[in-house]
Amino acid sequence: QLQGLIFDVDGTLANTERDGHRVAFNTAFEEAELDWNWSVELYGELLKVAGGKERVKYFLRQYKPGFVDPQDINQFAAYIHQLKTKYYLELLHNGAITMRRGTIRLIEEARQANIILAIATTTSLPNVIALLEKYLDLDWFEVIAAGDIVAAKKPAPDIYKYVLNKIKILPQNFLVFEDSDNGLIAAKKAGLKTIVTVNNYTKQQDFSQADLVVRDLGEIDQPCQVIQGDFTA
Ligand code: XBP
Ligand code: MG
Numbered sequence: 001q002l003q004g005l006i007f008d009v010d011g012t013l014a015n016t017e018r019d020g021h022r023v024a025f026n027t028a029f030e031e032a033e034l035d036w037n038w039s040v041e042l043y044g045e046l047l048k049v050a051g052g053k054e055r056v057k058y059f060l061r062q063y064k065p066g067f068v069d070p071q072d073i074n075q076f077a078a079y080i081h082q083l084k085t086k087y088y089l090e091l092l093h094n095g096a097i098t099m100r101r102g103t104i105r106l107i108e109e110a111r112q113a114n115i116i117l118a119i120a121t122t123t124s125l126p127n128v129i130a131l132l133e134k135y136l137d138l139d140w141f142e143v144i145a146a147g148d149i150v151a152a153k154k155p156a157p158d159i160y161k162y163v164l165n166k167i168k169i170l171p172q173n174f175l176v177f178e179d180s181d182n183g184l185i186a187a188k189k190a191g192l193k194t195i196v197t198v199n200n201y202t203k204q205q206d207f208s209q210a211d212l213v214v215r216d217l218g219e220i221d222q223p224c225q226v227i228q229g230d231f232t233a
Contacts, residue, residue, distance in 0.1 A: 003173040005110050006163055006192070009121035009128055009146075011179030011199050013103050016123070016131075017047060018201070020088055020097045025052070028083035036064075044201050050122040050153040050182050052084060053077040085124055092130050099135045100197065102217025102224060111140060116167060118143040120159045120176070120187075125149070142167055154182040160190035177217075181205040198227065 010016045022043040029036040038046065038059075049058040056077040060068055068076045091097060110117060117140055121128055125146040132138050143166045150158035164171055176187040176194040180202045187194040188209050196202075196210040197217060207213045211229055218224030 001173065002115060002175055003169045004116040004118060004142075004167060004175070005106075006118045006120050006160065006174055006176045006187075007103075007107075008176070008178045008180075008183045009119060009131065010123050011202060012100070012177050012183075012197055014097050014099050014131060014135075015199055016097050016127075017043070020091050021052065021084070021123075023096075024084045024088035024091060025056075025080075027087040028080050031083055032080060047180075047201055048182075050155070051147070052124070053081045054153065056080050081124075085126060088127055089130055092127070092134065097131070100199075100216055101222075102219055104135065105219055106217050107136060107140065116169060117141050118145070118163045118167060120145045120163050121147070122153045122159070122182075123147060154180075155185035155189070157186050157189035160187050160192060164190060178210075181207070184210055197224075 007013055010021070018040055022038055022040065025043075026037050046055050046059055049055045057073055060073060060077075107117060119128055119132075119141055123146060125144070128144055128146045129138065132141065132144070138144070143163050145159050145162045145166075150156075150162050152158045160176070164174075171191045172193070174192050176192045178184050178187055178194055178196050179199055184194055184196055184207060193211045194209075195212045195214065196207045197214055198207075207228060212226065212231065213228035215225040215227060
């Protein structure tokens with residue numbers, strides 16, 4: 001029976017991308033005196049690459065070939081990324097990022113039912129810590145698996161396998177909450193039942209492998225709207 005929930009962060013627990021990470025990247029570009037600006041639309045395309053550093057490197061390859069010498073690309077991406085993380089944390093502390101509907105309710109209900117909670121996210125650990133400390137409680141989570149803790153990011157299953165190695169619950173007794181095709185593929189490769197909550201950046205993606213697709217997790221007086229599948233899954 002259900003013994004554990006594993007939550008993705010960006011797009012699932014909170015809508016962090018359009019007004020959070022994207023804005024933080026653009027502020028980092030300004031500070032680095034680069035005349036780059038990732039529009040909402042361009043960022044949607046860049047989101048196909050999980051990981052902020054990996055996303056910068058993808059952008060360089062696709063849109064700025066030759067701008068940075070190949071041997072300097074990792075260092076350049078790390079430099080931009082540490083600037084961006086500083087700005088993202090400022091945005092988060094200032095309240096620019098809020099939890100999605102139904103997430104806090106579901107987490108509190110899970111705690112009442114003694115269900116184990118874990119995080120499996122591509123975003124950097126400081127970003128997760130700041131979000132959970134602001135809206136929830138770090139102690140509620142048995143495992144917080146984030147960012148570079150694993151070599152291969154989503155859609156590789158590594159981050160989910162990391163959680164499964166840390167918590168002695170059978171995979172079939174977990175339920176995953178995700179928002180993107182990358183995340184769904186990662187969870188499925190780890191053999192995990194997955195519910196997808198869509199958002200504007202991901203609603204057109206292929207979620208045929210999901211056990212359930214809903215608009216959001218809903219509140220007691222506002223049941224969640226099923227888009228695909230049914231609750232018996
Ligand atoms: C989403 C990501 C992350 C964030 C940016 O993670 O792919 O890279 O976009 O955060 P998830 P960083 O949906 O798995 O939570 O810049 O710290 O990577
Ligand atoms: Mg996500």
